[in-house]
Amino acid sequence: MERLSITVDKPIADAFQKLIEKRGYKNRSEAFRDLLRNELAKESLLNPEQECVAVVSYAFDHEKALLSKRNVEHQHSHLDMVISSMHVHATHETCVEAVIAKGPYEKLRQFCENTIAEKGVGNGKINYLPIHSEN
Numbered sequence: 001m002e003r004l005s006i007t008v009d010k011p012i013a014d015a016f017q018k019l020i021e022k023r024g025y026k027n028r029s030e031a032f033r034d035l036l037r038n039e040l041a042k043e044s045l046l047n048p049e050q051e052c053v054a055v056v057s058y059a060f061d062h063e064k065a066l067l068s069k070r071n072v073e074h075q076h077s078h079l080d081m082v083i084s085s086m087h088v089h090a091t092h093e094t095c096v097e098a099v100i101a102k103g104p105y106e107k108l109r110q111f112c113e114n115t116i117a118e119k120g121v122g123n124g125k126i127n128y129l130p131i132h133s134e135n
């Protein structure tokens with residue numbers, strides 16, 4: 001570990017303290033490390049070849065059988081990237097799926113964005129986690 005010291009204005013320090021308490025961090029260092037990690041992760045996604053794991057989640061109406069079939073076909077046609085998928089019957093009408101895939105960022109982004117752009121898919125969210133050998 002390396003020690004970094006920073007100086008900030010009091011309003012920023014107060015707002016940071018409130019954020020730490022709200023999110024339940026045990027100390028400022030852990031909170032600051034997470035902020036840095038998030039920024040560094042965003043930066044590494046500027047590289048289309050950056051190896052990532054992505055979690056794409058979305059909801060859909062389970063009575064739309066064709067949509068469900070298309071989602072599965074989409075996953076089968078990306079076997080090189082899809083690691084796992086989970087299907088949850090959230091209500092009588094709504095299903096929620098989470099798909100975890102791995103690959104270079106740009107290829108992964110296209111797969112994930114095409115998944116949630118499918119007609120009938122709602123509340124789609126994608127989380128990209130860059131993978132570095134030191135992690």
Ligand code: NI
Pocket residue numbers: 062087088089090094095096
């Ligand atoms: Ni279901």
